[in-house]
Amino acid sequence: MSESHFHFTTEKPLRWGVIGCGSVAEKKSVPAYLNTPGFEVPMVMRRNLDKARDYAERHGIPFWTDNADEVIAHPGIDAIYIATPPDSHKQYALKVAEAGKPCCIEKPMAPTYQDSLEIFQAFKTKNIPLFIAYYRRSLPRFLKIKQWLEEGLIGTVEHIHWKKTKPPNDMDVSGTYNWRTDHNIAKGGYFDDLASHGLDLFAFLLGDIKTAEGRAQNKLGLYSAYDAVTATWLHESGVIGSGLWDFGTKDREDKVEILGSVGKINFSVLDEAPLVLENNVGVQTIEIPNPEYIQEFHVANIKNHLLGKGLHPSTGKTGLHTSWVMDKILGTI
Secondary structure (H helix, E strand, C coil): CCHHHCCCCCCCCEEEEEECCCHHHHHCCHHHHHHCCCEEEEEEECCCHHHHHHHHHHHCCCEEECCHHHHHHCCCCCEEEECCCHHHHHHHHHHHHHHCCCEEECCCCCCCHHHHHHHHHHHHHCCCCEEECCHHHHCHHHHHHHHHHHCCCCCCEEEEEEEEECCCCHHHHHCCCCHHHCCCCCCCCHHHHHHHHHHHHHHHHHCCEEEEEEEEECCCCCCCCCCEEEEEEEECCCCEEEEEEECCCCCCEEEEEEEECCEEEEECCCCCCCEEEEECCEEEEECCCCCCCCCHHHHHHHHHHHCCCCCCCCEHHHHHHHHHHHHHHHCCC
């Protein structure tokens, strides 16, 4: 059985177990699973049992635990969503693969390409569906950009550039521990957490990336991870890409520009800015708001994939590619 033909039936719900119910699971993701017809979330896990109980009670989830193995092995759980920090993704994912259950892993897939490759191979070997929560591939705002590109509204695409900057936050300045800026968990710091969304999206919009390189620095010394990264890359389609991510600047900016032979498209990856299309016809500006629970369309696509009604745009294969690009930029492979 191939991954694309793995499906559940509509005769009974698919029961998801959640490992990690922190900030991402609060509104971005788990409510989308709860609201998707045919999906149920009967069990959640968090290492702090009191916090697991609190989360479960607030979201109407009947069972909670502080033991991930209990969730993975439970006969009443059909699939697993891993929403823990990236350094534990491989540990849990390999157990899920061994248990033979479909899985969705929060992004980034793992802290390194090598860890991501081990996860990918474990699920591929057993032909078990694996999804990565790069939910922007499923959002209507970015599907509109993909439509513009496919319709040739800016002609031949030549270049894409992303500038993402923000000032240090209170946690950064105070030295309060944050796993997102811990070199051992996320070597690239906020680059790992935020740039992965954009680079994955660019591969979705413009095709896979065949070469990438970059330079990373820790300029401010506020934490152990990098705080500034620059990169260039080349898509297999011939589109040239460049990026700047600086998390120690005065101003916050999130601006992407795609240049074509007869026009350009401007948008933001992380902010809900308008989409702007400019070509020889004129300038078109549209706003497409995100859903209340931002993973809604991503989760709906998981359901359709498992029902055999289409392939999900963010799988283990695409997530692995993004991990490779990230590591090439950081110079770790």
